[in-house]
Amino acid sequence: MHKKSITACTITLEGKAIRTFGTMTDELLEFVNWLKEIGVTHVAMESANVYWKPLYNLLELEQIETLVVKAQHIKAVSGRDGRRI
Template sequence: TPDGKEIKTFRTHTVYLMELIDWINARGCSHVAMVSTGIFWKLIVNLLEAEDIEFLVVNAQHMKAVPGRKTDVKDAEWICDLLRH
C-alpha cells in the first residue's frame, strides 16, 4: 500500500473471502495477483470480477522454481513485487 507493507491471512470460506474483497477495496488496490494453487483461486477470481478488480492468476510451478522463496509470506511478497513491475 502507499503507507507500507501489510500482510494479512484469510481463510477460504466464503465469509472470509468477502472480508478479503472488503480489505482489498478499503486499501484502494486496483490489481491483484495470485498463484493457481488447487481450486481455491476460482472463487476469489469470481469475487474479484464482480468488483471490477484487475487480477492475474500465475502458474504456481513457475513461482516455486524461484530459489529462496519457500514460505507463503515470501511467495506473496515476491508475487506483489512482480505485479508492481
C-alpha cells in the same frame, strides 16, 4: 492460496501489510472488502489447484484486475522481499 487459508501481501504508498483470511464465503468477502478499503486495484495470485476460482469470481465482480499466475512468477515480484519498489 490454500484450501483453508489465503495469505495476502499488499504493497501501497503507505507501506506493506500481510494478512491471512479463511476461505469460507464470509471470509472471502471480508478479504475483498479489505482490498477495496486500502485501495487495491490489481491482484496477482497463485494458480494453486482450483482454490483460486471462487476468489477470482468475487474479485471480478468487484472489478479488481486479477491475474492468476504460477508461483515462481509471484516470487519474482519486486518488493516482495521487503525492498521498496
